[in-house]
Amino acid sequence: MTEHPSQSVKFYQTGTHTVGNRLLDETKRTVQASVDRSNAITSGHRACQGCGEALGARYALDSAMRATDGQLVAVNATGCLEVFTTPYPETSWQLPWLHSLFGNAPAVATGVAAAFRVKGRKDVRVIAQGGDGSTTDIGFGCLSGMFERNDDVLYICYDNEAYMNTGVQRSSATPPFARTATTQAIGEAPGNVFGTGKNLPLIAMAHNIPYVATASVADLHDLEYKVTKAMGMRGARYIHILVPCPLGWGSASDATIQVARLAIESGLFPLFEAEHGEVTQVSKIRRRVMAEDYLKVQKRFAHLFRKEGKDVDKIAVVQRMADHNIKRFGLMDEETAQ
Amino acid sequence: MHHQIEGSEAVARAVALCRPEVVCAYPITPQTHIVEGVGALVKKGQLTDCEFINVESEFAALSVAIGASAAGARTYTATASQGLLFMAEAVYNAAGLGLPIVMTIGNRAIGAPINIWNDHSDSMSMRDAGWIQLYAETNQEAVDLHIQAFRLAEELSCPVMVCMDGFILTHAYERIDLPSQQEVDAFLPRFEPVQVLDPAHPYSIGAMVGPEAFTEVRYLAHDKQVQALQLIPEIGQVFSEVFGRASGGLIHEYKSDGAETIVVALGSVNGTIKEVIDVMRGDGLAIGSVSICSFRPFPLDELRDALKSAKRVVVIEKNLAPGLGGVLASNVRMALRGATATVYTVIAGLGGRPILMNSLHDVFIAASEDKLTDVQFLDLNQAVVDLELERARTTRHSGPTAESILRQNAKVGE
Ligand SMILES: Cc1ncc(C[n+]2csc(CCOP(=O)(O)OP(=O)(O)O)c2C)c(N)n1
Ligand code: SF4
Ligand SMILES: [Mg+2]
Numbered sequence: 001m002t003e004h005p006s007q008s009v010k011f012y013q014t015g016t017h018t019v020g021n022r023l024l025d026e027t028k029r030t031v032q033a034s035v036d037r038s039n040a041i042t043s044g045h046r047a048c049q050g051c052g053e054a055l056g057a058r059y060a061l062d063s064a065m066r067a068t069d070g071q072l073v074a075v076n077a078t079g080c081l082e083v084f085t086t087p088y089p090e091t092s093w094q095l096p097w098l099h100s101l102f103g104n105a106p107a108v109a110t111g112v113a114a115a116f117r118v119k120g121r122k123d124v125r126v127i128a129q130g131g132d133g134s135t136t137d138i139g140f141g142c143l144s145g146m147f148e149r150n151d152d153v154l155y156i157c158y159d160n161e162a163y164m165n166t167g168v169q170r171s172s173a174t175p176p177f178a179r180t181a182t183t184q185a186i187g188e189a190p191g192n193v194f195g196t197g198k199n200l201p202l203i204a205m206a207h208n209i210p211y212v213a214t215a216s217v218a219d220l221h222d223l224e225y226k227v228t229k230a231m232g233m234r235g236a237r238y239i240h241i242l243v244p245c246p247l248g249w250g251s252a253s254d255a256t257i258q259v260a261r262l263a264i265e266s267g268l269f270p271l272f273e274a275e276h277g278e279v280t281q282v283s284k285i286r287r288r289v290m291a292e293d294y295l296k297v298q299k300r301f302a303h304l305f306r307k308e309g310k311d312v313d314k315i316a317v318v319q320r321m322a323d324h325n326i327k328r329f330g331l332m333d334e335e336t337a338q
Numbered sequence: 339m340h341h342q343i344e345g346s347e348a349v350a351r352a353v354a355l356c357r358p359e360v361v362c363a364y365p366i367t368p369q370t371h372i373v374e375g376v377g378a379l380v381k382k383g384q385l386t387d388c389e390f391i392n393v394e395s396e397f398a399a400l401s402v403a404i405g406a407s408a409a410g411a412r413t414y415t416a417t418a419s420q421g422l423l424f425m426a427e428a429v430y431n432a433a434g435l436g437l438p439i440v441m442t443i444g445n446r447a448i449g450a451p452i453n454i455w456n457d458h459s460d461s462m463s464m465r466d467a468g469w470i471q472l473y474a475e476t477n478q479e480a481v482d483l484h485i486q487a488f489r490l491a492e493e494l495s496c497p498v499m500v501c502m503d504g505f506i507l508t509h510a511y512e513r514i515d516l517p518s519q520q521e522v523d524a525f526l527p528r529f530e531p532v533q534v535l536d537p538a539h540p541y542s543i544g545a546m547v548g549p550e551a552f553t554e555v556r557y558l559a560h561d562k563q564v565q566a567l568q569l570i571p572e573i574g575q576v577f578s579e580v581f582g583r584a585s586g587g588l589i590h591e592y593k594s595d596g597a598e599t600i601v602v603a604l605g606s607v608n609g610t611i612k613e614v615i616d617v618m619r620g621d622g623l624a625i626g627s628v629s630i631c632s633f634r635p636f637p638l639d640e641l642r643d644a645l646k647s648a649k650r651v652v653v654i655e656k657n658l659a660p661g662l663g664g665v666l667a668s669n670v671r672m673a674l675r676g677a678t679a680t681v682y683t684v685i686a687g688l689g690g691r692p693i694l695m696n697s698l699h700d701v702f703i704a705a706s707e708d709k710l711t712d713v714q715f716l717d718l719n720q721a722v723v724d725l726e727l728e729r730a731r732t733t734r735h736s737g738p739t740a741e742s743i744l745r746q747n748a749k750v751g752e
Contacts, residue, residue: 088546098542101428107393108404110391117389
């Protein structure tokens with residue numbers, strides 16, 4: 001297995017989790033730290049303050065640009081990322097970029113890759129990207145088809161756990177109990193009433209594609225490493241990035257990284273890599289937090305924390321999901337697990 | 339060279355002669371033999387430098403085509419019926435993006451009730467998507483139109499649908515003159531895209547456009563179709579010079595000069611219509627026909643001119659606009675605005691019902707005596723319809739109409 005920079009060096013300052021980028025070896029510093037970064041999504045776009053998707057996409061695309069020496073094409077599904085980086089003539093994209101529809105980005109990317117292959121341009125690589133709605137719902141068929149054919153495309157899902165661009169409606173990636181505009185916090189069963197969210201990384205793994213990884217804006221170094229690694233491979237690859245949305249989640253816009261970190265440290269969003277359907281690497285939880293700590297900083301779960309008292313049963317359901325992940329992926333070392 | 343081959347096979351070979359670089363395939367009757375044929379040519383190594391991609395739906399087929407075309411590849415796919423509807427969103431998108439994709443439609447009815455046989459409901463549903471729509475009268479014309487379609491699409495940066503009647507053409511074995519590779523290469527220049535995804539010149543394709551420019555963008559889509567009105571006959575002319583036979587163009591006139599009754603139709607039914615006209619001309623009736631090859635753009639002026647002698651126009655319509663009549667007839671009326679000719683709509687051949695010479699003969703005679711209603715259904719079994727209407731009136735839980743019609747038919751047949 002390739003050496004994992006964010007784990008081989010541990011310069012964390014207690015309490016802040018800041019990685020001492022400048023203390024790292026030149027080659028291991030973040031792409032963003034370099035003056036040569038491509039600025040694939042340049043400044044001036046219209047994302048909300050603290051948008052996790054804007055941050056995730058910027059890091060992902062700049063890493064992929066570096067990994068491919070700038071020979072990169074991006075296909076974008078409809079959604080926040082597409083909308084806030086455009087309209088004409090104010091596009092933020094500094095690389096060739098194509099938006100077709102909400103549900104077809106994986107197929108469009110297949111076509112782009114096929115065109116470059118037939119023209120003998122093996123150096124030009126293709127990324128497709130979309131939100132959780134386009135990935136886990138409307139574009140799911142096209143994504144599965146692209147995986148099954150093992151087309152030479154890296155697909156990145158920016159998961160903010162709802163249809164944000166249309167005003168925060170529930171998607172199949174919305175977690176249980178979350179309040180959205182179509183699962184309002186009213187009535188007998190407030191918030192999202194069923195499901196645990198569709199687990200697309202596991203579904204992607206079931207296609208036995210060369211590479212699947214999860215990543216988070218709370219660990220941008222790790223995100224860059226995974227995108228870089230994916231661009232070093234051929235065939236269908238999938239990276240699922242958790243990107244908090246202050247607007248939809250009701251979290252503070254300066255707390256995006258913190259919320260994303262709580263998702264990891266609680267076990268609710270496991271960070272791992274898988275190759276050909278087998279998990280090959282897992283990021284261990286460093287300092288475990290309870291699911292409750294993650295839920296209570298987001299207004300979308302406010303109905304679980306009413307003045308009359310906490311909804312302990314529902315919080316316990318979410319805790320069980322976290323526990324299950326910790327066990328399933330081995331997220332904790334024996335000694336920290338207690 | 340002449341070959342005795344199936345229409346689908348002929349089209350597959352014609353498409354291959356155009357050297358497509360990306361071909362997407364998803365099966366639906368009656369289009370299957372076409373994509374199978376192209377796939378086989380790729381596998382045999384007769385069509386080289388071509389990515390043949392089996393996809394998981396028609397929506398994906400056209401989406402892959404969109405990506406490939408935007409990256410500068412000559413791109414082809416084919417579909418029919420439910421498949422065309424399944425890709426509807428991408429159909430509009432391809433046109434909006436100005437991507438010169440060529441797509442064959444093996445015309446077939448749309449369900450429910452599900453029906454695999456021919457009519458024009460499928461392509462008609464996409465008539466305003468911004469694609470050029472050409473309708474082939476014969477398999478030879480289907481071959482020729484595909485070769486012209488790539489040139490037309492690429493000159494205008496506009497996608498083109500070549501519509502050929504399912505089964506009637508796609509599955510018919512006929513003698514076809516297939517051109518040589520040299521001839522096609524001489525006719526069809528290399529694809530030079532006006533916009534292409536290229537890391538050396540990055541730009542954004544398909545970004546959002548607001549009210550301040552959307553009308554202009556749409557106007558230019560209309561203008562492209564207007565330009566096509568010039569270009570289609572020009573390309574047809576060059577085609578006839580290179581290949582030695584006339585094919586394509588906007589309309590084909592048959593004995594319509596000075597005719598008082600003129601029949602208008604799309605596609606293969608024109609063959610039958612011409613035979614009926616020959617019979618009726620023999621009986622001294624002043625009747626002729628116009629076959630429309632280019633339905634989009636719609637050749638308003640050419641048609642108006644071709645119909646100038648008509649006292650009446652009979653539109654043979656292989657589609658139904660429920661609540662109105664027929665789509666083609668509405669368009670023909672537009673061409674005749676201000677003229678005095680009466681336009682009759684005859685809905686015929688729905689879901690593959692054979693359009694018989696006798697039936698056409700009767701309807702043309704009735705038309706020439708102005709005894710037709712505005713909208714007429716050819717060979718409609720009125721007795722069965724009446725029974726079914728009566729049953730629905732008297733029974734609330736009357737069940738599936740289609741089934742009871744078939745039961746009635748069986749009884750009538752007993
Ligand atoms: C076929 C179709 N259905 C619905 C829409 C409306 N729509 C546009 S973006 C969007 C939500 C996108 O959600 P997601 O993919 O999660 O991305 P996000 O905006 O959350 O980043 C929806 C529902 C559309 N454009 N096309
Ligand atoms: S709504 Fe959410 S995802 Fe969309 S731009 Fe705002 S913060 Fe980002
Ligand atoms: Mg979303």
